[in-house]
Amino acid sequence: MTTNHDIFCEALTRSGFAPYGDIIELKNVPDKLINSGKCGRHHDLATLDFGIDGRAGISIFKSELCRFPYQLTLLERHPEGTQAFVPMAWSQFLVIVAPEKDSRPRAFLTKPGQGVNFHRGVWHGVLTPLTEPGLFLVVDRIGDTPNLEEFHLSTPWRVLAG
Amino acid sequence: MTTNHDIFCEALTRSGFAPYGDIIELKNVPDKLINSGKCGRHHDLATLDFGIDGRAGISIFKSELCRFPYQLTLLERHPEGTQAFVPMAWSQFLVIVAPEKDSRPRAFLTKPGQGVNFHRGVWHGVLTPLTEPGLFLVVDRIGDTPNLEEFHLSTPWRVLAG
Numbered sequence: 001m002t003t004n005h006d007i008f009c010e011a012l013t014r015s016g017f018a019p020y021g022d023i024i025e026l027k028n029v030p031d032k033l034i035n036s037g038k039c040g041r042h043h044d045l046a047t048l049d050f051g052i053d054g055r056a057g058i059s060i061f062k063s064e065l066c067r068f069p070y071q072l073t074l075l076e077r078h079p080e081g082t083q084a085f086v087p088m089a090w091s092q093f094l095v096i097v098a099p100e101k102d103s104r105p106r107a108f109l110t111k112p113g114q115g116v117n118f119h120r121g122v123w124h125g126v127l128t129p130l131t132e133p134g135l136f137l138v139v140d141r142i143g144d145t146p147n148l149e150e151f152h153l154s155t156p157w158r159v160l161a162g
Numbered sequence: 163m164t165t166n167h168d169i170f171c172e173a174l175t176r177s178g179f180a181p182y183g184d185i186i187e188l189k190n191v192p193d194k195l196i197n198s199g200k201c202g203r204h205h206d207l208a209t210l211d212f213g214i215d216g217r218a219g220i221s222i223f224k225s226e227l228c229r230f231p232y233q234l235t236l237l238e239r240h241p242e243g244t245q246a247f248v249p250m251a252w253s254q255f256l257v258i259v260a261p262e263k264d265s266r267p268r269a270f271l272t273k274p275g276q277g278v279n280f281h282r283g284v285w286h287g288v289l290t291p292l293t294e295p296g297l298f299l300v301v302d303r304i305g306d307t308p309n310l311e312e313f314h315l316s317t318p319w320r321v322l323a324g
Contacts, residue, residue, distance in 0.1 A: 024222065035225065062204065126197035137248045
């Protein structure tokens with residue numbers, strides 16, 4: 001039985017995700033062929049923003065897996081910078097975002113070869129890989145000042161595969 | 163029959179690769195547990211440097227595969243910035259670097275879960291994935307000024323699996 005606290009996954013598409021961030025994926029055609037024509041460069045796929053006090057950094061996150069139905073109990077956001085996640089395996093993951101912390105979230109299911117870059121300040125769920133190894137390359141803000149707000153939901157949302 | 167123009171692959175290790183760049187991989191222990199303890203953050207794994215006129219950008223490269231023995235005929239370098247490559251699949255790739263453009267190159271074979279970040283100005287071979295899909299997340303300099311030097315080798319090096 002479903003309730004109005006159920007959220008069904010949508011496919012991750014550029015138009016659906018645009019208010020929340022960028023999809024990091026191949027374009028239809030590369031911007032440039034390099035390496036004597038052997039390699040296509042799909043150029044500058046995310047709007048990066050690390051504020052005045054921050055700088056870009058590359059990290060790896062290793063996360064526990066999630067399973068459907070997924071109980072969403074925590075949202076977070078980073079007021080000082082964008083945050084990009086790209087799986088280090090050819091795998092799908094779940095991406096949850098919310099227009100406001102107390103509004104109805106949306107859940108997107110990626111395809112292999114897709115990553116996301118959350119705009120600065122966008123409320124999102126924590127990392128939710130569906131398959132091993134649960135490793136993500138992360139490009140986000142490195143800085144000394146606080147950059148995390150968390151919001152614990154009093155009533156969890158139940159995210160279903162759709 | 164091997165010749166003195168053969169190069170045998172080495173495993174990619176921190177000490178071996180240090181003169182050329184950073185290895186992007188999990189640390190032995192994460193710097194921080196996040197997401198209510200469900201996720202380990204392995205923090206700030208590469209020294210990024212995009213010069214005065216550049217900025218960080220995220221791109222995807224899709225490259226043809228290479229096979230052993232690999233004929234190395236081209237080296238390149240980027241005088242204005244570092245360049246990081248991380249496979250978007252759980253796969254190995256070949257990394258070739260050279261102390262100088264006319265010196266003996268070194269070839270490293272990665273393990274799944276490893277990427278590299280070439281220091282600014284380091285001579286390296288073009289992207290050489292060994293397995294499909296040949297996709298790499300790239301973090302490098304976005305800028306308007308030239309940032310590529312190529313060197314065509316008059317005598318190719320032959321790179322062997324080792």
